[in-house]
Amino acid sequence: MTNLTLEEIGQRARTAETVLRTLPTIQKNKALRGAAEALLTHKESLLTQNQLDVEQAKNNQIAPALVDRLLLTETRIAQMAEGLRQIADLEDPVGEVLSMKQRPNGLMIGQKRVPLGVIGIIYESRPNVTADAFGLCFKTGNAVILRGGKDAIHSNNAIAKVLQEALTACQLPADAIQLITDTSHETAEKFMRLNNYVDVLIPRGGAGLIRTVVERATVPVIETGTGNCHIYVDESADLAMAVDIIFNAKTQRIGVCNACESLVIHQNIKDVLLPVLTQKLKEKNVEIRGDEASRSICADILPATEADWGTEYLDYILSIKTVCNIEEAIAHINRYNTGHSEAIITNDYQNAQKFLDEIDAAAVYVNASTRFTDGFEFGFGGEIGISTQKLHARGPMGLKELTSTKYIIYGNGQVRP
Amino acid sequence: MTNLTLEEIGQRARTAETVLRTLPTIQKNKALRGAAEALLTHKESLLTQNQLDVEQAKNNQIAPALVDRLLLTETRIAQMAEGLRQIADLEDPVGEVLSMKQRPNGLMIGQKRVPLGVIGIIYESRPNVTADAFGLCFKTGNAVILRGGKDAIHSNNAIAKVLQEALTACQLPADAIQLITDTSHETAEKFMRLNNYVDVLIPRGGAGLIRTVVERATVPVIETGTGNCHIYVDESADLAMAVDIIFNAKTQRIGVCNACESLVIHQNIKDVLLPVLTQKLKEKNVEIRGDEASRSICADILPATEADWGTEYLDYILSIKTVCNIEEAIAHINRYNTGHSEAIITNDYQNAQKFLDEIDAAAVYVNASTRFTDGFEFGFGGEIGISTQKLHARGPMGLKELTSTKYIIYGNGQVRP
Numbered sequence: 001m002t003n004l005t006l007e008e009i010g011q012r013a014r015t016a017e018t019v020l021r022t023l024p025t026i027q028k029n030k031a032l033r034g035a036a037e038a039l040l041t042h043k044e045s046l047l048t049q050n051q052l053d054v055e056q057a058k059n060n061q062i063a064p065a066l067v068d069r070l071l072l073t074e075t076r077i078a079q080m081a082e083g084l085r086q087i088a089d090l091e092d093p094v095g096e097v098l099s100m101k102q103r104p105n106g107l108m109i110g111q112k113r114v115p116l117g118v119i120g121i122i123y124e125s126r127p128n129v130t131a132d133a134f135g136l137c138f139k140t141g142n143a144v145i146l147r148g149g150k151d152a153i154h155s156n157n158a159i160a161k162v163l164q165e166a167l168t169a170c171q172l173p174a175d176a177i178q179l180i181t182d183t184s185h186e187t188a189e190k191f192m193r194l195n196n197y198v199d200v201l202i203p204r205g206g207a208g209l210i211r212t213v214v215e216r217a218t219v220p221v222i223e224t225g226t227g228n229c230h231i232y233v234d235e236s237a238d239l240a241m242a243v244d245i246i247f248n249a250k251t252q253r254i255g256v257c258n259a260c261e262s263l264v265i266h267q268n269i270k271d272v273l274l275p276v277l278t279q280k281l282k283e284k285n286v287e288i289r290g291d292e293a294s295r296s297i298c299a300d301i302l303p304a305t306e307a308d309w310g311t312e313y314l315d316y317i318l319s320i321k322t323v324c325n326i327e328e329a330i331a332h333i334n335r336y337n338t339g340h341s342e343a344i345i346t347n348d349y350q351n352a353q354k355f356l357d358e359i360d361a362a363a364v365y366v367n368a369s370t371r372f373t374d375g376f377e378f379g380f381g382g383e384i385g386i387s388t389q390k391l392h393a394r395g396p397m398g399l400k401e402l403t404s405t406k407y408i409i410y411g412n413g414q415v416r417p
Numbered sequence: 418m419t420n421l422t423l424e425e426i427g428q429r430a431r432t433a434e435t436v437l438r439t440l441p442t443i444q445k446n447k448a449l450r451g452a453a454e455a456l457l458t459h460k461e462s463l464l465t466q467n468q469l470d471v472e473q474a475k476n477n478q479i480a481p482a483l484v485d486r487l488l489l490t491e492t493r494i495a496q497m498a499e500g501l502r503q504i505a506d507l508e509d510p511v512g513e514v515l516s517m518k519q520r521p522n523g524l525m526i527g528q529k530r531v532p533l534g535v536i537g538i539i540y541e542s543r544p545n546v547t548a549d550a551f552g553l554c555f556k557t558g559n560a561v562i563l564r565g566g567k568d569a570i571h572s573n574n575a576i577a578k579v580l581q582e583a584l585t586a587c588q589l590p591a592d593a594i595q596l597i598t599d600t601s602h603e604t605a606e607k608f609m610r611l612n613n614y615v616d617v618l619i620p621r622g623g624a625g626l627i628r629t630v631v632e633r634a635t636v637p638v639i640e641t642g643t644g645n646c647h648i649y650v651d652e653s654a655d656l657a658m659a660v661d662i663i664f665n666a667k668t669q670r671i672g673v674c675n676a677c678e679s680l681v682i683h684q685n686i687k688d689v690l691l692p693v694l695t696q697k698l699k700e701k702n703v704e705i706r707g708d709e710a711s712r713s714i715c716a717d718i719l720p721a722t723e724a725d726w727g728t729e730y731l732d733y734i735l736s737i738k739t740v741c742n743i744e745e746a747i748a749h750i751n752r753y754n755t756g757h758s759e760a761i762i763t764n765d766y767q768n769a770q771k772f773l774d775e776i777d778a779a780a781v782y783v784n785a786s787t788r789f790t791d792g793f794e795f796g797f798g799g800e801i802g803i804s805t806q807k808l809h810a811r812g813p814m815g816l817k818e819l820t821s822t823k824y825i826i827y828g829n830g831q832v833r834p
Contacts (some may be wrong), residue, residue: 018751022774101796107785109795116807117777195631199807214612218632220808241830248832334435356825357439360534368524368828377833378526378824379518390533390616390821391637392809404807407795408773411785413658415665416794 006190009178010197013118013143016173020141021115023172025092028139031170032088036081038166039131039159043077049158050127057151070125070152080131080159083382087135090381093400094141097408108410113403115141117199120191121384122147122213124205127155133204134163134177136384140402143176145198147191150183157181192217199404202397204385207312222392224385227257227340228312229370232329232355233273234346235266241367242345243277246318249343249369251284255314257386258341258373262309262319264329267293270322274298281318290320309336326351330358337361339388341370362388362395423607426595427614430535430560433590437558438532440589442509445556448587449505453498455583456548456576460494466575467544474568487542487569497548497576500799504552507798510817511558514825525827530820532558534616537608538801539564539630541622544572550621551580551594553801557819560593562615564608567600574598609634616821619814621802624729639809641802644674644757645729646787649746649772650690651763652683658784659762660694663735666760666786668701672731674803675758675790679726679736681746684710687739691715698735707737726753743768747775754778756805758787779805779812 004012020028039046050072057067093113100110119142123129130146137144148156156179164174180191192201192213200220203213207226214221231249233242249260265273274297278288288294289304301320308319309332323329333342343365344355352366363373373396375383380398387393393401421429437445456463467489474484510530517527536559540546547563554561565573573596581591597604609618609630617637620630624643631638648666650659666677682690691714695705705711706721718737725736726749740746750759760782761772769783780790790813792800797815804810810818 018775021777103794103796107789111812215635220637220806222808238830244830244832252833352827358435360438361823363824363826365826366828368826368831369833371833372524372826372831373824377520379520389637391639394821395528395824405811406778407780407790407812409780409782409785409789410769411783413655413661414785414789415661416669416786416788 003181006180006187006194007197009145009180010118010194012175013145013178014197016175017115017117017143019173020138020143020176023141025094027170027172028092028141029088031167031172032084032135032139034170035131035135035163035166036084036088038162038169039077039081039084042158042162043074046072046077046155046158046162047074049154052154053127053152062151066125070127070155072127072155076128080128083128083132084135087139087382090139090399092139093403098405105414106412107414110408111405112408113400114406116402116404118143118145118197119402120145120147120194120198120201120219122188122191122201122203122205122209123149124209125149125151127152127159129204130156130159130179131163132382133384136382136399136402138176140399142402143178145178145180145191147180147183147188153181153183189216192219195219202384222387222397223389224397225257225340225388226312226338227259227386227388228262228310228336228338229258229260229341229343230262230264230333230337231260231343231345231370232264232326232333233266233269234326234344234348234351235268236348236351237269237345238347239269239273239276242273243280245343245345245367245369246277247280249371250281250286250318251316252369252371254316256371258370259314260318260343260370261311261313262321262336264321264323264332265294266329267322267324270294270297285316287317288320289317291322293322294320312338326354330355334358334360340386341365341373343368343370362386420598423597423604423611424614426562426597427535427611429592430562430595431614433592434532434534434560436590437555437560437593440558442511444587444589445509445558446505448584448589449501449552449556451587452548452552452580452583453501453505455579455586456494456498456501459575459579460491463489463494463572463575463579464491466571469571470544470569479568483542487544487572489544489572493545497545500545500549501552504556504799507556507816509556510820515822522831523829524831527825528822529825530817531823533819533821535560535562535614536819537562537564537611537615537618537636539605539608539618539620539622539626540566541626542566542568544569544576546621547573547576547596548580549799550801553799553816553819555593557816559819560595562595562597562608564597564600564605570598570600606633609636612636619801639804639814640806641814642674642757642805643729643755644676644803644805645679645727645753645755646675646677646758646760647679647681647750647754648677648760648762648787649681649743649750650683650686651743651761651765651768652685653765653768654686654762655764656686656690656693659690660697662760662762662784662786663694664697666788667698667703667735668733669786669788671733673788674729675787676731677735677760677787678728678730679738679753681738681740681749682711683743683746684739684741687711687714702733704734705737706734708739710739711737729755743771747772751775751777757803758782758790760785760787779803
């Protein structure tokens with residue numbers, strides 16, 4: 001990859017976009033399958049380039065968990081390739097006419113799904129995002145400009161190069177995927193303000209990255225987000241179900257945005273629930289931080305502070321807040337949640353409906369684990385992230401969310417009176 | 418209206434929003450009709466307050482057209498009231514379940530339309546926007562915070578007060594509509610960064626206002642836009658239809674975003690079209706600025722410069738560009754348009770489809786005037802503006818575009834394996 005200016009990268013993306021805009025699905029799928037094959041064919045060079053990043057990270061004494069995020073293996077490369085094949089198998093949302101109606105004056109007005117155009121992705125150190133993001137954007141007819149983390153630059157560069165060559169082999173514009181190789185903050189900031197060339201910016205990573213992008217970008221941003229997810233155990237809950245769901249939502253995978261971070265429990269069930277629950281959570285050594293009322297039941301529970309209610313631990317830690325009724329539960333959750341995923345465990349019909357209606361979040365559950373908020377689990381296939389904002393897309397962002405619409409109008413000479 | 422801080426206004430809007438979120442349609446409609454009635458009842462005080470703004474504007478030697486934009490009359494107040502009644506008559510999009518499916522594990526996952534939350538509107542000097550924006554936001558269960566122009570502060574204040582009283586009379590939160598009375602730039606800038614309290618910001622006004630908001634806001638913005646709209650007259654066009662449509666799109670109303678600003682014509686029809694067209698446009702004294710090829714036909718055509726291709730005149734001026742084929746027409750339009758409304762006049766099936774597919778704009782027409790891009794003309798009823806961006810909403814923004822969605826999930830104990 002040569003060192004192009006951001007303007008040049010933007011211009012090239014626009015040129016590629018005009019080709020992708022009308023590219024038949026069959027050709028997009030062929031290119032995605034070709035790209036998957038190419039990743040496998042070039043796995044040796046991908047592993048070699050990745051090794052440079054991994055060694056650099058180790059030399060910089062990066063935490064082992066972060067080094068692991070960087071690492072490519074044969075299996076992980078095979079997963080990236082499989083991801084592209086899965087995207088090829090998904091239905092292409094582009095071209096769908098969502099509605100078409102004839103107006104009294106005879107005009108036929110339809111709304112058609114079209115690509116967004118050029119999508120910018122700013123991400124941290126997982127090199128697989130390079131292939132995943134390309135796959136989703138390409139399938140939806142968008143050109144993508146990627147700005148990955150400095151840590152993963154050799155890996156990202158190698159992956160992008162393989163994908164570009166695969167596009168060229170299909171006589172398609174290689175500029176459908178471009179990687180910004182200058183990983184300086186100045187360039188990232190300019191990228192966030194490249195309104196002439198970038199239609200949407202999607203940050204993928206931790207809270208700090210997302211805050212920076214929201215703060216600095218003038219290009220429209222879709223916030224994919226942090227999840228301070230709650231489970232509220234209502235008075236009428238099936239307690240065995242509550243324990244199973246809480247155990248699953250807290251411990252099945254801790255570092256993810258849809259994991260449960262905080263429990264809200266009705267005061268009338270705390271005496272029965274807490275001893276069983278705390279026992280179960282000990283299996284995974286979960287640290288529990290609770291309010292006075294919960295601590296009066298279980299001596300093991302550490303005192304929670306105000307800060308706990310707003311913290312996404314991403315760890316084996318759970319906070320517990322006791323409430324007098326569902327109204328207080330809903331108010332507490334709406335105050336501290338991050339608009340991601342919230343659940344109620346209840347056998348009360350009215351409370352179930354009330355919770356679904358009044359909780360303000362991307363996904364609201366009755367009697368199920370918050371861990372289901374995910375593109376595959378929702379049946380959409382791959383996703384670019386979970387949107388926690390209300391504009392454009394909310395919840396798992398699959399292929400449809402990477403499209404826009406335009407009105408197409410068929411007339412026969414109509415003028416406005 | 419007392420002088421609250423922006424934080425206080427934001428908190429009040431959030432409190433009002435939680436009430437509006439689940440308010441039945443029947444109550445919202447009743448309040449809208451009550452508000453319409455209240456505007457009529459208080460017309461004398463509205464006219465008196467408006468007079469203060471109008472006199473101030475005259476003292477400041479504001480241009481007569483701008484003074485007219487400010488002016489309220491009995492008729493205009495009646496139109497505002499009628500606007501609110503029309504919004505009451507429209508279908509409420511909130512609560513619609515767009516899809517619901519059972520997943521293999523038994524989870525029922527549905528996507529439901531919900532209010533956006535708190536909408537911020539920044540606008541210039543038309544006081545009717547105060548009532549219109551309130552009506553559309555309120556009907557969709559959103560609280561609205563308005564920041565109008567300094568010029569119209571007395572009028573806006575008076576209208577907002579009447580609307581608030583009407584809400585109170587219906588036992589609804591008056592804070593569903595709040596007006597920022599401090600019209601300083603500093604406060605406007607803080608408002609654009611009030612992410613904790615405002616979900617979406619919609620600027621309504623000229624290109625300068627919109628640019629400032631896009632540049633400065635950290636709250637997600639929906640760009641409503643300027644329209645540098647083109648009509649392309651293809652080789653196969655019915656020339657009488659072309660003349661009618663061009664005359665309508667250019668002269669029916671000149672100061673609007675969906676008026677035609679530029680003509681692109683196939684070289685093979687210029688000899689026949691231009692003499693008739695220029696003759697017709699003389700009826701309205703339209704100034705025509707064209708390229709060499711067009712000027713070789715009509716001596717009246719003034720020379721166009723590069724700047725003309727990108728200019729939204731909003732005046733009796735039209736530019737003309739001659740092209741060799743439809744590809745050149747599409748490339749020219751995609752280069753200079755602002756993503757608003759573009760039309761082709763043609764009798765060629767393939768060219769019609771090609772134009773619809775390849776032009777990148779909110780509304781693309783075949784054989785009709787660009788002047789139809791409008792909420793009422795599209796059959797949506799009232800609108801908050803025409804979105805020229807690709808995120809969230811594109812084209813006329815009616816009630817649906819003032820909503821978000823959330824996933825509602827019904828389970829019976831599901832955990833993630």
